[in-house]
Amino acid sequence: MRKRKNPAQQKAWGELLLLINDPEWYLNPEKCKRHKILMDIIEYQEPIVLSTDEKHQRYLDNRPGLEDTVVKMLLEKKLSKEIRDELKMDFKVIAFCRRKYNLNPKIRTKKQS
Known part of the structure; x- marks a missing residue:
């Protein structure tokens, strides 16, 4: 499902339509630069932020058999x-x-004498 454009993208889309209304817009270097900027605004998508556990799971998924070996x-x-x-891997993946x-390992404590 497509997401609704944010106000900046809507404004850029309106400006882009006016820009390309000129049939020879692509011959003008300034208009070409502006076209590129507007397209970058229109096509921008929010980056996907993964939790650390998702990152570790993805790391293990990309290395078949590693998770079984660690377990x-x-x-x-x-x-x-x-x-x-x-295995030459990070402690955080092992902790995951x-x-x-x-x-969870039993907590080891020093014997007191």
Whole structure:
């Protein structure tokens, strides 16, 4: 479904129609520059902002088998540092896998003497 144009795009569209009303507008360099600017305004789309979890999931989706490998290593009780060193990946992706599969490690505390 197409989105409604915002006021700036509507204004640019009106100006563009007036600009191209001249059959030889493309011969004038100033009009060509203005045409390019107006088209950029009209065709502008808001960038899609992904959450960090979506970014990590997309990272894993683009690397088939990596997610399974990370989960398998987490189930083998390997440390995140070991996984990172072996697979050459970011801690944040490993932490994402821990959260996703609820594989939170037990918190290790120092023994007090």
